[in-house]
Amino acid sequence: MKNATFPLVKRTCYSLFTLGFILLLTACNNKPSKDKTNTTEPNNLAKFETIYWNVKAIHPNGQSLDIKMFDNAGEGFDIKAIQNSDQDYLMDVKAMVNDEILPVKILVSENQFTPVVAITNSGSAYKLKAVTPEGEELEIIGVARYGNIVIMKALTKKGKFYGVKAISPTGQLNDIKGIKVNSQDREMTLKGHSIYAHVKAMHPSDNEDHFILPKKNITKGAYKSDFETIIWNIKAITPDGKNLDIKAIDPKGNTFDVSAVQDSKQHSFLNIKVFVEGVELPVKIMQRAASDTYSPIKAIGPDGTIYDIKALTEDQKKLDVKGISRSGNIIHVKAINENGEHYAVKAFAPDGKLNAVKGIKIFDRPVEMKVQDHPVYAHLKAISQ
Numbered sequence: 001m002k003n004a005t006f007p008l009v010k011r012t013c014y015s016l017f018t019l020g021f022i023l024l025l026t027a028c029n030n031k032p033s034k035d036k037t038n039t040t041e042p043n044n045l046a047k048f049e050t051i052y053w054n055v056k057a058i059h060p061n062g063q064s065l066d067i068k069m070f071d072n073a074g075e076g077f078d079i080k081a082i083q084n085s086d087q088d089y090l091m092d093v094k095a096m097v098n099d100e101i102l103p104v105k106i107l108v109s110e111n112q113f114t115p116v117v118a119i120t121n122s123g124s125a126y127k128l129k130a131v132t133p134e135g136e137e138l139e140i141i142g143v144a145r146y147g148n149i150v151i152m153k154a155l156t157k158k159g160k161f162y163g164v165k166a167i168s169p170t171g172q173l174n175d176i177k178g179i180k181v182n183s184q185d186r187e188m189t190l191k192g193h194s195i196y197a198h199v200k201a202m203h204p205s206d207n208e209d210h211f212i213l214p215k216k217n218i219t220k221g222a223y224k225s226d227f228e229t230i231i232w233n234i235k236a237i238t239p240d241g242k243n244l245d246i247k248a249i250d251p252k253g254n255t256f257d258v259s260a261v262q263d264s265k266q267h268s269f270l271n272i273k274v275f276v277e278g279v280e281l282p283v284k285i286m287q288r289a290a291s292d293t294y295s296p297i298k299a300i301g302p303d304g305t306i307y308d309i310k311a312l313t314e315d316q317k318k319l320d321v322k323g324i325s326r327s328g329n330i331i332h333v334k335a336i337n338e339n340g341e342h343y344a345v346k347a348f349a350p351d352g353k354l355n356a357v358k359g360i361k362i363f364d365r366p367v368e369m370k371v372q373d374h375p376v377y378a379h380l381k382a383i384s385q
Contacts, residue, residue, distance in 0.1 A: 053081035053166040053201060055093060055176060057130035057138065057154035060162070065130040065154070067140060067164070069095040069102070069118040072126075079104065079118075079128060081166035081174065081201035085328030089383060090360060091166070091201040092329065093176060094118075095126075104128065106142045106150055106178045108186055108194040114142035116152060116178075116199060123191035130154040130162065140164060142178050142197065147264035148271065148381075150178030150197045166201035174201040179269055181362060181379050198362050200329075203384045205268035232260035232347040232382060234272065234357060236311040236321070236335035239343075244335065246321060246345065248274040248281070248299045248307040258283060258299070258309060260347040260355065260382035267353060268384040274299040274307060283309065285323040285331055285359040285378040287367055295323035295359075295377050297333065304372035311335035311343065321345060323359045323378060331359025331378045347382035355382040 056064040068076035081091045082101075095102040095118035102118040107125065109115060117125040128140040138154040143161065145151070153161035164176040178197030180187060187195045235243040247255040260270040261280070274281040281299045288295040299307035310318040317338070323331040324342065334342035347355040359378035362368060367375045 048085050051083040051168065053083060053091065053168045053172075053174065055079040055081055055164070055166050055201075057140070057162045057164050059132075063133075064167070065132055065138070065162070067128055067130045067154075069097065069104075069126050069128055070137075071097075072124075076131070077118075081176070083168070083328070085326075085330075087327040087330045088168070088172065088174065088201075089203055089356075089358065090329045091174070093166070093199045093201055095128075103190065104199040105190065105193070105195045106152075106197040106199060108196040113155070114150070114196055116140040116142060117193075119191050119193060121191075123193070125191075125193055130164075138162065145178075145180075145264075146266035147262070148180045148269045149264075149266045150180065152176050152178060152199070173204065175204050176200075177202050177269075181360070202268065205266065205384050227264050230262040230267075230350065232262060232267075232270065232349045232353075232355065234258045234260060234345065234347055234382075236319070236343040236345050239341075242314075243348075244311045244313060244319070244343070246309065246311050246335070248276075248283075248309055249318070250276075250305065250307050255312075256299075256307070260357075262349070267349065267355065270347065270355065270382040272347075272357065272380045272382060276301070276307075281307065282371060283380045284371060284374075284376040285333075285380055287375040287377045294320075294336075295331070297321050297323065297380060298374075300371045300374055302372070304374065306374070311345075319343075326359075326361075329361045331361065333357050333359060333380070354385065356385045357382055 055067045057067055058064055067079045070076050077095055077097045079095055081093050083091050093104045095104055102120055104118050106114050106116050116128045119125050130138040138156055141155050142150040143153050152164045166174040166176055179200050180197050234246045237243055246258045248258055249255050256274050256276050258274055260272050262270050272283045281301055283299045285295050286298050297309045309321045311321055319335045319337055321335045324334050325332045333345045345357040347357055360381050361378045369376050
């Protein structure tokens with residue numbers, strides 16, 4: 001599926017005469033550098049008719065089981081993955097309760113497995129359960145963490161696990177996973193509940209279902225036990241197939257590597273960092289200035305120092321790397337040459353695996369968080385294509 005880049009459309013000039021007023025709408029130049037539209041703000045998303053994906057547990061015999069949120073009265077409500085743009089990389093998962101759409105989260109827990117709940121506006125948290133044809137209710141839980149990913153399953157009374165999937169009306173399948181954007185146990189607090197991970201529907205990954213269960217509860221960092229970190233290289237790809245280095249540049253002009261960090265066996269959702277004298281700096285898509293066309297991408301030092309992120313050509317020209325457009329929860333990232341042409345940005349593993357570099361929004365608001373008092377628009381990640 002092609003990225004939505006919101007290209008300028010050449011408009012036909014016309015005149016409108018009304019009561020002596022003449023309004024001329026002049027034809028617009030189609031060069032990206034002249035576009036002053038904020039292509040990365042929510043109110044400029046392309047119009048899209050929302051698609052609701054069904055969320056199901058999958059029995060080993062291939063049968064799908066409904067997953068519901070059950071309230072205190074025992075009434076069940078549908079769980080849906082919501083596709084509100086032309087991308088299905090990353091979709092919100094919500095509980096549809098009458099006229100309300102409730103967030104679905106994984107909670108911090110002292111138990112080995114972590115509960116998956118929908119949280120109401122009043123602060124009540126209701127568990128998600130799969131229902132068998134015989135009426136047995138199977139709890140939906142987080143069972144293992146690998147880096148930024150929390151594997152979710154339906155748990156039977158006999159201790160067996162069933163996969164949890166989002167199924168589109170046309171039969172496409174996504175995995176339902178928990179995702180984390182920081183390394184701490186608690187991501188945030190929502191209505192008084194400590195949130196461990198955000199529940200999303202994501203493209204399947206072939207290396208995440210054959211996990212080894214942790215020996216202690218998954219909120220205590222057991223996922224890092226026996227894995228040697230793998231560094232992926234971040235490159236911009238030119239139309240003729242050349243890979244350009246992408247570097248962070250400090251205020252003095254020093255350059256540093258920009259890398260995706262695989263710190264567990266999963267590689268579908270990786271942090272992107274800059275390494276400066278042994279310190280890992282976060283890389284974020286920042287809130288853009290009103291005068292800017294696109295959203296800048298920066299690394300942020302522990303003292304708040306800002307590092308520019310640039311692609312370097314063979315003759316050492318510095319090309320901007322920016323968030324150029326938004327599709328739902330995804331911000332499309334490109335390097336931009338002097339002619340306004342866009343180059344794809346990818347993460348390359350040492351063994352040749354390839355991920356897309358994207359901005360990720362967890363919340364539908366302009367500022368996700370602040371890092372050293374700098375407002376962050378989206379998190380930069382390397383994700384499965």
